[in-house]
């Protein structure tokens with residue numbers, strides 16, 4: 001989204017901050033909301049509703065502002081609520097095609113105002129994770145996923161022994177907050193960023209013994 005700052009509003013804020021007694025947190029929050037609301041506008045698929053935080057983002061942002069981790073009770077409640085949002089694959093098959101998974105992991109496109117309603121998004125995984133060793137450019141906000149399945153002992157993803165790891169990985173991709181309340185990882189399934197078929201392909205990239213990730 002582009003930012004169109006409105007000068008009169010900025011001047012009003014400058015005056016308030018400059019002349020009046022120091023505003024409190026609540027006042028500053030309200031001002032920030034007003035500025036954000038008036039600075040953005042709907043454009044294509046990027047709509048102003050993105051400024052509304054859901055409960056999870058609201059709680060985690062408040063904890064960030066307070067400079068302390070989210071309290072245990074709230075974190076547990078948030079994880080439990082997030083766990084309930086996870087939907088297992090409709091046909092019971094968790095793994096798709098790792099080659100397609102690699103392309104989705106590489107693709108950082110989607111959800112900007114130049115994208116169309118219904119366009120297929122990328123997963124942008126390399127922005128935060130190392131995955132295949134062949135890709136030299138990756139971010140390190142998240143842990144390395146190189147040899148993800150191999151290191152976790154998954155030799156046959158369809159076997160009963162692999163079930164727990166397969167379900168956990170699916171859940172993590174669907175809604176990362178189910179296992180870490182204030183996770184920074186996008187909630188791919190929950191927020192409709194990736195569809196079921198795409199998540200299956202990513203699953204194969206991480207867990208298929210034939211995937212380059214597990215060599």
Ligand code: HEC
Pocket residue numbers: 105123124125126127128129141142143145169172173176180183184185186188202
């Ligand atoms: C904005 C950064 C970001 C993006 C993009 C991102 N992740 Fe993550 N991911 C993280 C962080 C941070 C963690 C570790 C904290 C946590 O568990 O939530 C993580 C954890 C994980 C884990 C759990 C690892 C473990 O050992 O349990 C998996 C699996 C994972 N990510 C896969 C993916 C895949 C696949 C994609 C792309 C579809 C992706 N991530 C995109 C930030 C990101």
